[in-house]
Amino acid sequence: MTLEEKVSILSGEDFWSVPAIERFNIGKLRVTDGPNGARGGGSLIGGVKSASFPVGIALGSTWNVPLLEEIGAALADEVKSKGAHMLLAPTVNIHRSVTNGRNFECYSEDPFLTAELAVGYIKGLQSQGIGATIKHFVGNESEIERTTISSEVGERALREIYLIPFEAAVKQAGTWGVMSSYNRLNGTYTSEHNWLLGTVLRDEWDYDGIVMSDWFGSHSTAETVIAGLDLEMPGPPRDRGQKLVDAVNAGTVDPAIVDQRVLAMLRLMERVGSLDDHRPHAERADDRPETRALIRRAGxxxxxxxxxxxxxxxxxxxxxxxxxxxxxxxxxxxxxxxxxxxxxxxxxxxxxxxxxxxxxxxxxxxxxNERFQPVLRGDFTVEYFDNEKLAGTPVHIGTQEEAQAFWIGNVGDGKVDPLHFSARITGQFTPEVSGEHRVGIYSAGFAKVFVDGKLIADAWTDWSKGRTFFEEGSDEVVGSVTLEAGRSYEVVIEFATKAFATLGLAAFACGIGHPLxxxxxxxxxxxxxxxxxxxxxxxxxxxxxxxxxxxxxxxxxxxxxxxxxxxxxxxxxxxxxxxxxxxxxxxxxxxxxxxxxxxxxxxxxxxxxxxxxxxxAEPGGRLPQTFPVRWADNPAHSQDREVYPGLEGKVRYEEGIFVGYRHYDRLGLTPLFPFGFGLSYTSFTLSDLVVDDSRFESDGEVNVSLAVTNSGSRSGSAVIQLYVGDEASSEPRPAKELKAFHKVQLAPGETGKVTLKLDARSFAYFSETGHHWVVEAGAFTLRAGLSSADLPLSASVERKTSTVLPV
Structure with missing residues (x-):
């Protein structure tokens, strides 16, 4: 391969694909967004229809690893229906703050629960030849200034909390893809973080998959390639392409490092079957009965x-x-x-x-309960102009079914530059009731709304950055107008692109609502x-x-x-x-x-x-996140804005390892509902705890068994949870940490035996001075029960010697 050919597959060709290399008959690699479905190559709005699965926090509530594996396999079929080879999923960032806008997409506040579920999801997905892309690596626990902010996290908190799901994905599930996060980690962008991508991921964990950037999350050429970022997305490249060719020719980047990145990409292409996939790209909407049933059962x-x-x-x-x-x-x-x-x-x-x-x-x-005015729906005509002034004759006229758009890639049938165009959207609105109506508009770009020719809402003249469209959009601008029920009004939205901060996109949403x-x-x-x-x-x-x-x-x-x-x-x-x-x-x-x-x-x-x-159906869920009485009880809540939401480009993880229930235990706070909690339509009793610690001293293993009886009148499920606490640690440690769990289904009156296995890491903490895991000599308390606050069975195990575990 020539240098140019090698470099070509280290960045995207467009928003969703890596280019083919025709000389070697290498096909395109295509990816699609997840994690609760496979959208395909369309916009975030509209496009080919797809199956919508329960969101991440809902799957986290199932505490059911085999179910996650089943869902992963079903999602593989969805990815194939969109002509893609990789799913950008799962999302495994930790619920550090209860206010994180993306918590719904992630599994839990607990790293062990998150890791176990992610492993199941990835195994199911990759068993069908579709690559997983676990994300976002690492420290993306809030959405405020997320593309630039530095997450200031100590190594112990990283190792014990935030890296755990990624480590399990690599070591246990063999994930084929990792996506770097937008943020900086302790001052350095994760996409060019030598310690994170090199030392930890590849050297310590022996990872042989690829690392891709989040979309527009690459910020350099030589630095990212050297650190270990294999793929810049999306395309066309901003930091690679000719820039990388020039860097190699100038001696800034060693050709051998480029070869490492290329081999990783080719290995991935071989795994997912894109090397010799030359089929024309096609997407279809597969509405399968078995998928419907799975989604209903999982919900x-x-x-x-x-x-x-x-x-x-x-x-x-x-x-x-x-x-x-x-x-x-x-x-x-x-x-x-x-x-x-x-x-x-x-x-x-x-x-x-x-x-x-x-x-x-x-x-x-x-x-x-809307945040914005309800989006206008109906038949809209869209006139596209190849300038940003709505000037001249439209170069394309299209239609859409709602007054919102998310324009990326091919816009206006390819007749306008997606980052430099304007559009006029025209439709009708007929109110159901008479009286004052609110007209709202927010946009990544400039936008105005006219009703029967009168300007009602203006997000153009004094546009300012807000909290919409991935922080590229304005906040909603709302105007009011008095309308008459049954009368049809013309609604015209004028839109023009503007310079973007990080993400190259154009978007708007317009709604009209009648306040109750x-x-x-x-x-x-x-x-x-x-x-x-x-x-x-x-x-x-x-x-x-x-x-x-x-x-x-x-x-x-x-x-x-x-x-x-x-x-x-x-x-x-x-x-x-x-x-x-x-x-x-x-x-x-x-x-x-x-x-x-x-x-x-x-x-x-x-x-x-x-x-x-x-x-x-039984309510089968158990909380994967503690529900506090009030937001102020949450571990990330602080009067110090650098702790949350961040200050002057930094967000400091001051609480360290004391996230979620660990925090409530530490401060003696009683939550509204504890981690792991959930009622059933039946009842369960636990008994006969037996601990086998015969191998604890030699290799750190402990086996715990107990009996679970359905003492009610209906069939139901219980999640048996096992927590470990170090009774006298030399370092501050949580009172207890989840280290094993098992979901069991029992008929009325039935008793089942549950066996839970603990390994040496279940008892260890990470030493920042020694850069290894340590299991100290002394006693450890094992607590078993049905939530972090309901642990009726306990036992103690003891080690005479300390031991060190590698990273």
Whole structure:
């Protein structure tokens, strides 16, 4: 291969592919976004339809490694349907803060749980010949200034918390891909971090896959190549191509290092079958019955029953008031690069109608929970101009079905430069009610909205950077206009591109909404009063839980707390169904009969929720993240802004290893709901703890067994959790840490035996001075139970000598 040919496959050709090398008959390598589906090569909005699986935190709630492996295999079929070879997944960053906008996409606050689930996911995916790309390596635990901020993390916290899932992915699952994060780690961009990509990943862990940049996450030529970044994405290259050829010719980059990167890419291409894949690229929408069933089953297993005063499962008769902003809107996924065009969306209302019949149900919205005004939908004409002034004759005229767009790659049928164009979008809006309406626009670019020729919202004249479109967009600008019900109004949106900060994209979203007032809550309370049971289905949506924007608090948005209080006041059988990507404060928790955390369960959302509510399925979920009473209790909450959300380009992980339940244990804080918690429709008792520590001294292994009995009247599942605590460590250590778990399904009255295995690393901490793992002499306490706060069985094991373990 010539130098130019070698360099060509070290960066993308376009947004989703690595170029072919025709002289050697090497085919293109294609990738697609994940992790809760395979979107394919289209935009984040629209495109070929795909299966939408439960989001990461929902899968984390299942605590079911075989299920994750099954989902990984199903996702491989989805990737193949999009003509791709690699899935950009799984996402395994840790829930450091409850306000991280991307927590929905990640599994847990706990590194061990995250690692076990990621291994299952990767094994399932790669067993079908599709490459995994575990991300984001490392320190991307918030979305604020994420493309430039430096995560200041000590080595011990890195080794014991943040690197654990990646280490397991490499050593246990053999992942074929790793994606570097956008952020800096202790001052250096992860995409050019010699210690991270060289010392840790390749030298210590013996990794032989590729490292690719996050999109536009490369910032240099020689530095990234030398450090270990194999692939710059997307293309065309910004830091490689001719720049890398010139660097090699100038002696800045050793040709032997280029060869290492090329061999890694060729090895990957061989693994995923793209070396000799010369089929024309085609994408199809495969809506498989078996995938539908898997998503529905996984969505139900992810649901966590947080409270139940006997009202669930729902009885076979009686009137049910279905209330709330998420009742008739299917909230199936979070926002950002994980979003896709789902085959369909089942709302909770649709699921309940199918399960119970519409005759038993009544409905009231009660309030709204949108972050932005509801996106306008309908038939829109789009005129594209090959300039940024809407000047002259359009070079292309297209159509779209909603007043939002995310333009990347091919724009305007390829007739405009995707970073230098303007567009006029024209459609109609017919309001259902008369009165004041709010018109909102936010954009990565300049945008204005006109209603019947009058400028209503202006995100052009005084555009300023906000928290939308991956921090490339403005905040929403909202204007108001009085509209008449039934009358059709012309809506025109004018858009032009602008210089970007990091990510080269153009996007906008425009919505029109009619605000709901006191009368809507009163109507909901009236419906609840006249029903036997009130189901209040509330939470957030993908506008709040999204890549590129952290939450400002964990209060329910809008007037949802007022809604719950009003309904609970008139109906003692009030059941709250929460759909969020993480915990919320619950000031009404004492006045409701039941709470079900349903997350974002994918396209079968309403059916999965209805299955759990009606008892067709067991609520199989257990919390993968501690739910605090208030946001201020969270370990990342601090009066020091450098700790969170960051200050002057740095975010300091001051809490070190004391993340999640470790933090609450350390301070003696009682959370609203502890890590690992979840109720069942049956009950379980644990007994007969037996510990075999005969090999603890020689090789660090301990085997723990116990009996689990289903003491209730229904079949159900329990997650047996085993925690380890060092009774007298020379270094500060958590009171306990999850080191093993197993999910067991039992019939009524059935007893099962669970065996949990601990290895030497289960007892070790990382020594920053020695740069190795240490198991100290002394006693360790083993605690087994059903959550981090419910550990009825315990035992102690002891070592006479200390031992050192390699990295």
């Amino acid at each position: 139900a297993e992810a649901a966590v029953l947080l409270k139940n005063n006997g009202v669930l499962p729902l009885a076979g008769e009686g009137k049910i008031a279905v209330i709330g902003p998420n009742a008739k809107t299917a909230q199936i996924m979070g926002g950002g690069s994980a979003q896709l065009n789902a085959h369909y969306r089942i709302s909770p209302w649709q699921g309940l109608v199918s399960a119970l019949g519409e005759d038993r149900l009544s409905y009231a919205q009660g309030c709204t 007032g006191d009368e809507a809550i009163a109507e909901a309370a009236l419906a609840a009063r006249d029903a036997d049971v009130a189901l209040v289905i509330i939470g957030r949506n993908g506008e709040w839980d999204t890549e590129g924007s952290d939450l400002l608090s964990i209060e329910l948005p809008g007037r949802q707390n007022e809604l719950v209080a009003a309904v609970a006041q008139v109906n003692p059988n009030t059941i709250v169904v929460l759909q969020t990507g993480g915990p919320v404060e619950m000031p009404w928790i004492g006045s409701v009969a039941a709470v079900l955390q349903a997350w974002y369960p994918g396209q079968e959302a309403g059916n999965a929720i209805a299955d759990v509510l009606t008892g067709v």
